[in-house]
Amino acid sequence: MGKDHSIKTDYPAQVRKVLIATLILNVLVALAKAVYGFITNSVAMVSDGFHSFFDGASNVIGLVGIWIASNPPDEKHPYGHKKYETLFTIIIAVMLFTTCFEILKKVYQSFHEDHKTLVTQTSFLIMIMTTGVNIFVMLYEKRKGKQLGSEFLIADAKHTKSDIVVSLTVIASLVFSRMGYPHADVIVGLIIAIFIARIGYEILKDASNVLVDTVCLNTRAVESLVNSLDGVRGCHDIRTRGSENSIYLDLHVLVGRNLSTEKSHEIADSIEETIKREFPSVVDIVVHVEPEISEK
DSSP: OOOOHHHHHTHHHHHHHHHHHHHHHHHHHHHHHHHHHHHHTOHHHHHHHHHHHHHHHHHHHHHHHHHHHTSOOOSSOTTOSTHHHHHHHHHHHHHHHHHHHHHHHHHHHHHTSOOOOOOOHHHHHHHHHHHHHHHHHHHHHHHHHHHHTOHHHHHHHHHHHHHHHHHHHHHHHHHHHHTTOTHHHHHHHHHHHHHHHHHHHHHHHHHHHHHTTOOOSOHHHHHHHHHTSTTOOEEEEEEEEEETTEEEEEEEEEEOTTOOHHHHHHHHHHHHHHHHHHOTTEEEEEEEEEEOOOOO
């Protein structure tokens, strides 16, 4: 029902490994598109290159964020530092909006100038090869993000997914530019800006769910599990918060009104052990034990 415990304990190292690998690929892709885009005066290729560059920059941000988030709880942060990963995820969204603004500036300038794009076979070759790399990176990050329960990797995979769609659009603009439609390149730049803004919004929305403590676990499944345990007469007020791989949970449990404090404590311990075993992403549980109200 949950993830392997070894994955959970080695979480920071495994996320860092994914980010370093994708960082190298993203930098190579960004350089190829941006440099050749400047050479051929292609707004679409340069815009796509900037987009890919921020993929690499987000990897660096992720490395810093994961390092901070992996620090253990301390006196000032009794719940740990996990939300720093969410904070750095928001930075990715801000970077996307910044990229969007820069692209819109370039589009505006191009509409007011005599814009001409040089389209060569190399242009198509670079775009096709870099798109292939982006597809690999997106699938790799998405798979690892789900396996590790990393909201940052999943967000970054969405970022890379946007690169794929954008790159396909750029290829289409190169085709139209070669057919004699010079404004196709600039129009695609505008489309890219809108698409980037949309991805930024989605990432910001997902991150905000963590910050505002949106429910992150199936509480009905927890209720059913707890009610099946010996000594439990019922449970209610189940609350969860946190992120996919770091969930905090509290609940109220009804037990026999004549049970001793020691027995009630044993039941609470059993509940904690069972929930953590069935839902490994739960890192902390608070069980409020209450006596069952007898019927008159």
